[in-house]
Amino acid sequence: MKKLTARQKQVLDYVSLFISEHSYPPSIRDIQKHFGLKSTKGVKDHIDRLVEKGYLHRTDGAARALEIVGRSSSVRTVPVVGRVAAGLPLLAEENIQDYRPVSKSLARSEGMFYLKVQGDSMTGAAILEDDLVLVRPQPFVEQGEIAVVLIGDEATVKRFYIKNGRIELHPEIPTTIR
Amino acid sequence: MKKLTARQKQVLDYVSLFISEHSYPPSIRDIQKHFGLKSTKGVKDHIDRLVEKGYLHRTDGAARALEIVGRSSSVRTVPVVGRVAAGLPLLAEENIQDYRPVSKSLARSEGMFYLKVQGDSMTGAAILEDDLVLVRPQPFVEQGEIAVVLIGDEATVKRFYIKNGRIELHPEIPTTIR
DNA sequence: CTTTACCCTATACATATGTTTACATATTGC
DNA sequence: GCAATATGTAAACATATGTATAGGGTAAAG
Known part of the structure; x- marks a missing residue:
């Protein structure tokens, strides 16, 4: 599996944490707030990378449609x-x-x-x-x-x-x- | 726990099924399509009842922010x-x-x-x-x-x-x- | 019988949310 | 050094989605 940067791992961990706390995935803006970012673009990029590298699955366009690959539906x-x-x-x-x-x-x-x-x-x-x-x-x-x-x-x-x-x-x- | 009507149970079951299949909750329109309804209002009402009766938890306004009470993160x-x-x-x-x-x-x-x-x-x-x-x-x-x-x-x-x-x-x- | 709850259609609105374009800076690999 | 990658700001845009208003028909409860 492709390696993650430190920041990407932080984002992935937060998605995981958010899901275990809310039982539904975070929106991009939820993540943005958590990391104190001032634009959604940065988060979007990270999610894109995580999808490309196979750590996340996403249904394009749908809200909060993130799944963590592997742990998803065991x-x-x-x-x-x-x-x-x-x-x-x-x-x-x-x-x-x-x-x-x-x-x-x-x-x-x-x-x-x-x-x-x-x-x-x-x-x-x-x-x-x-x-x-x-x-x-x-x-x-x-x-x-x-x-x-x-x-x-x-x-x-x-x-x-x-x-x-x-x-x-x-x-x-x-x-x-x- | 308050009783559910047959229809309400169907909706609750579908929410549960959807979550186990996608690992994130359905939107109101997802549910609407599944039951072949022509308006979102009916679904909204059912969700409202399920929340009132304590079977679902919802974060108002947020997309797909449904949790099944009890079984949620069981x-x-x-x-x-x-x-x-x-x-x-x-x-x-x-x-x-x-x-x-x-x-x-x-x-x-x-x-x-x-x-x-x-x-x-x-x-x-x-x-x-x-x-x-x-x-x-x-x-x-x-x-x-x-x-x-x-x-x-x-x-x-x-x-x-x-x-x-x-x-x-x-x-x-x-x-x-x- | 009257009232209430249930279940649904039709339409519209407000906002939540994913996506995009343009631009900037630092870091990494070669 | 140079290109690619990573990380970010800023400002819009398009659509996904929750919510509301208006109305109708049926079954259950009183």
Whole structure:
């Protein structure tokens, strides 16, 4: 990545700070005021350089349309599904207890959600009661994988097997001896 | 919290979506276009209601100056500490492997960090190898709490006891019988 | 039934904000 | 030294954007 001058780094840092304080980006004049400049041109130039060098992304013409490349959208907000209500699709509003941010490095695809674990049947796989399990819906389950299965109106976390055309769901309960 | 109408919720959801996609908030006309409306007034009214009811915060007059109350900056970026290098402070650059976003509902205070777990000594407490443990530095440890302790140059996760002035660190290894 | 809240169109205005042109000075790289 | 880059002032300009006024139709609340 191309090097920044001291001033350019100051501007980039201020953009970053402003966003974390306001949750929306600064205007050029916001930046101008902060550095005590008497013209908008200087700031404009710095922003231009930061865009050219790949540190910022900008939507031309739009107000406050700055994004910091990289840090920009590393987070996704997913719904938290608790006890499942009878007869409703899993992600129906009635089933959603909350929303939580997850790193996109975990929630890579869309449509993923958190399921709140009930019971201790999976303690052996380090999945405890009230844990939030990040669920990625997919059409198939691999033999022996841990999966979320809908049994009637109950969403359950179990290890999944098919033997002789029969589906088996295995809990994982350890017996602890001290 | 005051109830929202279906339309207001749609608008709020779109603001949220727009922010997660662009990392800066939408303008009133952005929202107008998305819903296919032919006047900005309707959108303005919805935003006004959302502000009145406490779901949005706005800086009057400023462009795109919308924040979603609560979820706004609900994320903190914390360093991930891996194997600890000899003689260096825990959060020295050499020890930091990565940075990761965490929900502020978990990382409430500043100075918290992730520690990558080595070994399986805490499997019984559902803390597995390579798990990331969120650490909150504090001056004291409670009797029987799980804590991160620095032994020489090794950061270790153990259950902490003091008995007769002697410190005891207990691992938690279960024996699993199938 | 009347009133209020909701939801929308149409038009206009004021200002916030990005962009540009012209000019100046200091620093850096070659 | 010379060209390119960095950094800045000054003054406009164009447009993006929030806000306001006027009005209408429907559904919910009293």
